[in-house]
Amino acid sequence: MAKKMKLKKEAKKFGGIAILILCILIISCIFGIKTYREYKYKQTYEYKLIEHGYSLENAKKLVSYFKNSSKIDSILSISRNEKILDLIKEKYYIHNHLERYLAYLDTHKDTSYKDVVAIVNVNRDYDFYEHDIDSKTSDNELLIVNKYYTLNADFNPENLVTINNQYAYENNQITEEANDAYVSMWHAAKEAGIQLIVNSSYRNYQDQEDVYNSIKQSKGEREADKVAARPGHSEHQSGLAIDVFEIHNQLTGTFQDSPAYAWLKENAYLYGYIERYPEDKEYLTGYSFESWHWRYVGLEAAKVIHEEGITYDEYYAYYIENQAE
Ligand SMILES: [Zn+2]
Structure with a gap:
């Protein structure tokens, strides 16, 4: 009888420990997932753009325009410039010309975005016969x-x-x-x-x-x-x-x-x-x-x-x- 009681007590003790371990496991799992998610988010272009100074809304716009492609790296490689958001709305926007668009805009503030894109696309930001x-x-x-x-x-x-x-x-x-x-x-x-x-x-x-x-x-x-x-x-x-x-x-x-x-x-x-x-x-x-x-x-x-x-x-x-x- 005493032996039975002892066994019962032991079982109870082990049960308690098991529950405790399980709890720890669940908590660390939740914590782990959370940290992992955070880690993963930090790898996204959305996060990187926000870190670069863009608002969440604009970061989302850029990510969606560039379909999350590596083209966003070139945006991250230059200083934050909200004009990019307007430039990409232009029908004939060519991503390779981005820095030239921005440079042209800097010196031609009254030129429309449409014209800036057209002018740079046809090389008119260079002098005639000097860019063969x-x-x-x-x-x-x-x-x-x-x-x-x-x-x-x-x-x-x-x-x-x-x-x-x-x-x-x-x-x-x-x-x-x-x-x-x-x-x-x-x-x-x-x-x-x-x-x-x-x-x-x-x-x-x-x-x-x-x-x-x-x-x-x-x-x-x-x-x-x-x-x-x-x-x-x-x-x-x-x-x-x-x-x-x-x-x-x-x-x-x-x-x-x-x-x-x-x-x-x-x-x-x-x-x-x-x-x-x-x-x-x-x-x-x-x-x-x-x-x-x-x-x-x-x-x-x-x-x-x-x-x-x-x-x-x-x-x-x-x-x-x-x-x-
Ligand atoms: Zn002719």
């Missing part, structure tokens, strides 16, 4: 040539054809695709009562050098840069550009008021052509308004450019270069 990039000729009809992108002296388009005399003055050449598209466009314009004519098209590096140098010699570099592209920087070297007029009106000064120009503005994209240097876009293209200069880019790009009302320079930056990165 080789044009990627493998882009074919989507290659870009401007005051930043250069074609080599020996670049000649592979498939040049001579435009038939019915559609152009003699000795005008463009690439085969550009020519096919132009001929279709020419006939559509004719149906609308407009007779187009090309008076300038492919020009090789040497020709452009001659044009540029003769102006430079007579009027100086500054004047030459205003009216002509430097060799390697003319879109005419690509074989994708045409200077097109209406047969009865070939004055550069009045072409912009002609029905032919109005027709091209409305319809050229349906044939893969775009207006390359539109009015009021000199701050992006680097060229003053040239109503007669049209560029073949293919149907897909022409449609986007037409519908979104952007220049080719902006299109190239956002839809080609940025996508390739």
